Amino acid sequence: MFWWRAIPAICLFILFTYISYRGIEMNGKTQNFFMFFFWACSLVWFATVIAKADFSSVTEMVAGVGIPPEINAFAQAVLLVLWCFFGYETIVGMGSEVKFPQLTLPRALLISPFCVLAVNLLFQWFLCALTPAEDLPALAESAAPYADAMQYAGIVGLPLVILCLGITLGGDFSTMNPCIAGPARYIYIMAEDGNFPKYFGKVHPKYNSPHRAVVLCGVLGIFFILSGSIKIVALMCSYNQIQSYIIGFWSFLALRKKEPDLKRPWRCPAGTFGAWFSIVCFALLLILAYDPVAIWYNIIWDVIAILYYIIFVRKRPIPQEAIDAEALALATADPTPEEKAKLDRQYKRWRIGSYCFATAAVLLFVITWVVN
Template sequence: MRRAVGRWQLYGLSINDVIGSGIYLLPAAAALLLGLMSLWAVLLAGVAVSLLVLCYAQAASYFDQPGGGYLYAREAFGPFVGFEVGWMLLLTRIASAAALSNGLAEAVTHFWPHAASGGMRIAIITGSLGLLVGINVLGVRAAARTGVVLSIAKVVPLLLFVGIGAWYVDMSVASPLATPPSTRALGEAALLLLFAYAGFENLPAAAGEYRNPRRDVPFAMLSMIATVTAIYVAVQWVALGTLPGLAQAQTPLAEAAARFGGGWLALVLTVGAAVSILGTNSNTIMLGPRYLHALAADGYGPRALAGIHPRLHTPVAAIVTVGVLSLALALSGSFVQLALLSVIARLCTYIVTAGSVVVLRRTHEQREGALRLPGGALIPVLAALLAVALLASASWRNLLAGAIALLVGAVVYRFRRQPELPQH
């Protein structure tokens, strides 16, 4: 494959992969569950997720092959664990694409109520997925450029929201000092906030198509988490301090913007939400099929899914397959249900990736250019414990769904065919 994507494009892609529906739709859910404490929760979630980002950044500095968490788990723990991680990563991408497509329809209801249900909702979901599949089929360069443009377009409305709204914040309302929430509310909010920060794990999946992945992927990931945490905290602070009914808002940022900026700013935030969700889904459709392609190339799944188009240099069959599966799931579920499903699958991969770093650092840390984290194995161990704690806070239904997914993966693993030869 051609190595076409450079450092700053990767930074834009990483921003695009994380800032999506979460910041536009989940501030209200966090406020409903945690009240004024949601401001601290957003900040602490960013700090906690940083531990996981550091693990992925360190592992990414060891390899220039595609696969991300699938590759790290396979190299550290063998083919079966690697496959299960790749399988769960694939399911995460499909569930995320489905959730984001639903979130896109919900985001535009502030000015377009018909998008809430019926044929218009189906048209938005189908049309957005079809557009993104088409762009990604054309090539990683086209998808990367689209992602960078959408990253800029999604950040500008948020900066306007914070820059204007900061002058109207009621400091007595936006104070983070409040009564601690219940353990159950805290656990549910943690999972939803994780969805808002999730997506960082996707960037290494297409490492084989980047110019200098061992150097540029860690830079992009670490720069991204600092940027995203700052934006998220500022947005939550303005929303809490300007919209008294934040917890009950269906389109929280647009409704808050309408109060202090008028209809024009509400429209900007509505368009920004749509662009933001579309941009994140663009990355999902770009990077998700790389997991499917990597699995198929290793012998799991139909041989056609391992193919690369001779002219476009993209895994066309894998991209179309992920698009079709995402559409089917999107039309059968809601945003919150699909978001929680993707989080459960993600947590499984986070735990294994953190463990992979502990193993891989013994044999790879001395490689030239490898990232060295302070404290030895301390950060990966803390990251793994964090992911386990979050997983334990999930409902038994979500945990059962995750267990079933792992069992189905184990069945698929037993029917491995001869892997593809490396393509040059």
């Protein structure tokens, strides 16, 4: 029975591997389609179910927030919540494929967390509002909480179909797409710098994509699908993601100290404090969110990575072509005044929109709690 459920997921992963193989243009168009489709379905779904929302459930959920006695369970919950945010930094991997990355990427990084926060809060608000108060505990063990919430509320038919289409085509597909495109570019850069087998540091002559790294990500994705445990995979990904964040923050601090005069088109405000604060918080979370099953998978991966570094990377100099490519990237041309003005207007619209969207999502919980 498991194989019949896994085959569609494997076929879809192969499809998105092919899309990433074809390059950033097709990847971007596909991502835009799925995101707009997701929002269209979401808005229609919101409109069809709002009439049957029970706002007293939201009040009970907000009033019960607090750190439970089981610190480990709480930390694991935090880890899975953070998983919603993990990956937004993947756009950095597209730096060599977008125009004026020194300007557009930092702005995108500043906006993305607010968009992610707003989307998750909005769906959580509807989830709480749809579920009767007495059925809220059952959602903790639910494999499909939104579908179960609609059944608890007695909502079937078209709204359920819209929800399934939106989550499947919009949510899942738009997530699967960058799950291949982003890591593939990390692997490509690592291979180019000599930190991964050189075989994966090649670009397709026609599509200009890191095609070998893309195929590797597709193979690994299929392997994780066959594992059959979304919780284990989620915890593994979260642990490894946090480890990579800690390494990234530490590298940021080291680079600030060792290369103070390095050309930096954009400097992060309070970057040093933010890096130290993030390292401490993520390190504590790694300890508190200990999972007796997932931890062994992470230890195995860590040991393999450390051994590979010691044996193949530690004494290997960075290839000169990688240094030249990095210097060329730092010398990226600046936009013309007209292009800069256009980018500024776009950023202003997106920034205001994302801030307002996130604020409105938070106020939904506050207003519902006050009114009820």
